[in-house]
Amino acid sequence: MKIERLTKGLSLKRSVENGTQEQRDAVIGIISSVRKKGDSALHEWTRKFDGAELSELQVSSLEIDEAADSISSEMADVIKEAAENIRSFHTKQLRNSWMTTDGTGTLLGQKVTPLDSVGVYVPGGKAAYPSSVLMNVIPARTAGVKRIVMVTPPDRDGKLPAGVLAAAKIAGVDEIYKVGGAQAVAALAYGTETISPVDKIVGPGNIYVALAKREVFGDVDIDMIAGPSEIAILADETAIASEVAADLLSQAEHDERASSVLITTSAELAEGVSKEVEKQLSALPKEPIARSSIKDFGRIYVAETMEAAVEAVNDIAPEHLEVMTENPIELLGQIRHAGAIFLGRYSSEPVGDYFAGPNHVLPTNGTARFSSPLNVEDFQKKSSVIMYSKQAFGQNAAKIAAFARLEGLEAHARAIESRLGE
């Protein structure tokens, strides 16, 4: 693994995937066919892209129960315990509506309301992760969303992966449909005979899914478009090279475009990690992917001071940050930009991917500068509440009318003054 001296203004930012013109045109065509032809378009695209001939789009409760029963009871218990941890952490994020009142009798506040309905996209094939089902569904359920719909592409036999169905049952999904790609996004946004539309679509997908989400945004809400996964590790001489290397590789196995970066004040650790990465790489089942990722997007930076190292972390704004230093909590206050911050030796990143409770859907590609992990508030919205009293109105009517006239909005001023008659 390449070792460099840390320089200022580090950035791992890569250009956002906007797709080719051909891909964009294809997505627009698919969406328009679903809006026009509904279910029959869904069947047609599923035949074409997934090679499956479906009699029913919706997964039956029998299919769900059979899938759930096919998982070993030990594994089911692990998924349930993870779900419970996720639920517990996200329940702590819940907001109440609030109000403030004053001596004049005026009430001001914010009313917090869950979204009516949410659609969760789950990719097919190898990227059909049960953990991703939990992480997207549980915050919506916790927020109080009444209707949660899952869509995911079937295999050629029209089946869905048992792990995904089991996780959906544990997380509490209301409806599951065998449909993927841009056609699934279109169905969620605009509805068909079988699938009623939703208010927000979340979950990862391939470039067609990402482009379709962009296209329907505004008619419905969407989550962020995720980029390749990233980890930055901030370490001093107390970190253990084999553990640091293993954590870097756990990102690298995801994707050739994943990025794994170590920033350390210890030249000795840098050397040790570089060697360990090479050693562990050779023994990995996904060696080709991980090797390519480490070669293109893996770096070790040696910093002069811990201050410079922390500033580099803020410049990168990584999706995942591990802090493996003697006293990691001392550095927490200086870290401004990171999706999730893992402190200390026992907070290896997979602890958060699967089990601890915080969400694993995190801002990538430097967007941690301005975005947050998926959370309960992504599934709630607020309405301002204004109940002005007669007394407050009387005290302030002239001021409000004057402000409106300063802006040339006479009808606004007259709306106020229409109440002053009596």
Added chain:
Amino acid sequence: MKIERLTKGLSLKRSVENGTQEQRDAVIGIISSVRKKGDSALHEWTRKFDGAELSELQVSSLEIDEAADSISSEMADVIKEAAENIRSFHTKQLRNSWMTTDGTGTLLGQKVTPLDSVGVYVPGGKAAYPSSVLMNVIPARTAGVKRIVMVTPPDRDGKLPAGVLAAAKIAGVDEIYKVGGAQAVAALAYGTETISPVDKIVGPGNIYVALAKREVFGDVDIDMIAGPSEIAILADETAIASEVAADLLSQAEHDERASSVLITTSAELAEGVSKEVEKQLSALPKEPIARSSIKDFGRIYVAETMEAAVEAVNDIAPEHLEVMTENPIELLGQIRHAGAIFLGRYSSEPVGDYFAGPNHVLPTNGTARFSSPLNVEDFQKKSSVIMYSKQAFGQNAAKIAAFARLEGLEAHARAIESRLGE
């Protein structure tokens, strides 16, 4: 004003303004020129679009002070009192970082951090509203954003409106630049010699500004793209026709595309409001705009029951909702979708536009189904914090590794197991 019987499935949703291909190409060209040529591109576009030859892009503190002094002291006091009300309401929205700990010594939490820097776009000409400066700047300042930059196009003499500069001074803007349009958005997103880039861009603008915000989204964050203004009024027989009519017209004067809707259980009120609207319209300075808006997008619906009327409100998800019924707070629990809810006779909508404290930047075009008013949290973001204890790790390592292997992610499992050596 047209009166109809209420039917099910009411929607005022209009197609989102995506601009013409020509406009999109123009915006892409402008952004690319600013990225390449920096300040000199800004001067060039300002010459072309605003007819102004500027020696300096940045507004000097002398210019700001002179503008602030040119406002009458009564008006300045009104703006200051409004600013104080807005600050007070938004301060109540502030979140703390929080944590949870358990008996194993594990700490989990969310760290709340303000954005580093924010850009506020303020339109020029007649839409240069001081109230809009307050509503966009104060929540960012309250959130703890360190650097707030305002951009707004100059007039032909290179000047900015005094009211806008005075409001910027009161709200506490750090830097003001005389630049508007897509070129201003590009400068905020990517920076020039004079203007350092920001992390998020908020504020209303014309179609070029909206298209430019869409274009830079992802590199920086943006607020929602606002559509035309809307009001829905829910009223029973206790409402006073002249007041309801005046409130409908206060929206209609904004824009030919603004929409003003009354939903009432009283046929008598419907008749009265229809007549009052006609009477008041003729006396308005902005009569042509308001008349066109009322004709195309103004409607009175008579509902059989209050339940049906409330359900229609939820279908519309209006930007502004006024409830003028005998006991408006009784209905609050049934209202799920509205940007701001004004309860009772003395909560005329301009009370919220200018003075009460809640934000006047609200979700339009039915997006109140899934969006919130601009608020302090739009200028903060969260990082998950995970500090797993040795004990928790020991208890759960095997489960986490098993979950990773279920998903075929061996390097994840090994990252966990690398800590089990000792």
